[in-house]
Amino acid sequence: xxxxxxxxxxxxxxxxxxxxxxxxxxxxxxxxxxxxxxxxxxxxxxxxxxxxxxxxxxxxxxxxxxxxxxxxxxxxxxxxxxxxxxxxxxxxxxxxxxxxxxxxx
Amino acid sequence: xxxxxxxxxxxxxxxxxxxxxxxxxxxxxxxxxxxxxxxxxxxxxxxxxxxxxxxxxxxxxxxxxxxxxxxxxxxxxxxxxxxxxxxxxxxxxxxxxxxxxxxxxxxxxxxxxxxxxxxxxxxxxxxxxxxxxxxxxxxxxxxxxxxxxxxxxxxxxxxxxxxxxxxxxxxxxxxxxxxxxxxxxxxxxxxxxxxxxxxxxxxxxxxx
Numbered sequence: 222x223x224x225x226x227x228x229x230x231x232x233x234x235x236x237x238x239x240x241x242x243x244x245x246x247x248x249x250x251x252x253x254x255x256x257x258x259x260x261x262x263x264x265x266x267x268x269x270x271x272x273x274x275x276x277x278x279x280x281x282x283x284x285x286x287x288x289x290x291x292x293x294x295x296x297x298x299x300x301x302x303x304x305x306x307x308x309x310x311x312x313x314x315x316x317x318x319x320x321x322x323x324x325x326x
Numbered sequence: 327x328x329x330x331x332x333x334x335x336x337x338x339x340x341x342x343x344x345x346x347x348x349x350x351x352x353x354x355x356x357x358x359x360x361x362x363x364x365x366x367x368x369x370x371x372x373x374x375x376x377x378x379x380x381x382x383x384x385x386x387x388x389x390x391x392x393x394x395x396x397x398x399x400x401x402x403x404x405x406x407x408x409x410x411x412x413x414x415x416x417x418x419x420x421x422x423x424x425x426x427x428x429x430x431x432x433x434x435x436x437x438x439x440x441x442x443x444x445x446x447x448x449x450x451x452x453x454x455x456x457x458x459x460x461x462x463x464x465x466x467x468x469x470x471x472x473x474x475x476x477x478x479x480x481x482x483x484x485x486x487x488x489x490x491x492x493x494x495x496x497x498x499x500x501x502x503x504x505x506x507x508x509x510x511x512x513x514x515x516x517x518x519x520x521x522x523x524x525x526x527x528x529x530x531x532x533x534x
Contacts (some may be wrong), residue, residue, distance in 0.1 A: 261383045
């Protein structure tokens with residue numbers, strides 16, 4: 222089920238600012254308090270797919286005392302897509318909540 | 327002696343051999359990721375820290391399979407766009423031939439020209455809604471268009487009859503487009519086969 226929403230979760234992880242793959246995975250783990258226990262490598266096909274779709278851009282950067290890393294950033298289209306996906310998820314989760322709670326009334 | 331991270335990166339490169347540019351880019355990126363993960367492990371520096379980082383990352387074959395599936399989707403989209411353009415150009419070329427020749431549609435060549443085109447169009451429309459990744463449907467559309475175009479060229483006997491330039495150009499356009507479409511359909515077939523191999527359950531352990 223999570224895989225269907227992975228793209229939106231990755232977009233949300235980049236909302237605060239550019240980050241590399243490892244940092245994105247760490248953000249997702251922290252935000253979900255360990256609930257999303259996907260293999261870490263799963264994020265790379267999602268990053269590539271989102272970049273191909275123009276929702277992310279990426280560039281190699283080398284910090285002064287560190288390794289060269291590919292850093293991803295949200296594009297304008299990516300920010301808009303994240304907004305749309307949040308709205309869609311909100312509608313969907315409300316509908317599921319209503320359906321599940323309906324049986325208790 | 328190479329460590330778990332080096333072995334994993336080499337294995338990922340092998341699995342991604344279908345796209346050398348992607349393999350090169352991803353290998354460096356994944357190696358960085360794994361070294362970060364290993365360094366964050368309490369057991370660092372040790373082979374155990376590397377092994378755990380690799381385990382958390384997932385099987386290289388499964389990662390490669392996800393890239394392969396995305397590549398199939400992109401290739402299928404390109405193929406469908408080419409098919410749509412080919413259908414439009416073939417239709418225009420067919421109408422131009424009909425207007426120029428004004429011939430008997432009961433002879434075999436015009437019938438094949440028309441009905442092979444209609445068959446290709448029908449299969450294409452159904453497949454677009456129901457089987458967008460179907461190689462068989464695309465191959466049937468391609469076959470129908472090849473039959474229609476071949477019959478159209480035979481019917482008009484274009485070069486012998488001294489056809490007008492617009493008829494010749496439209497025929498050249500449909501032949502060129504059906505060539506591009508064949509190239510895409512063959513490429514899609516290759517990508518689908520590679521993806522199927524990567525997703526074969528019995529081979530999962532080889533990727534690690």
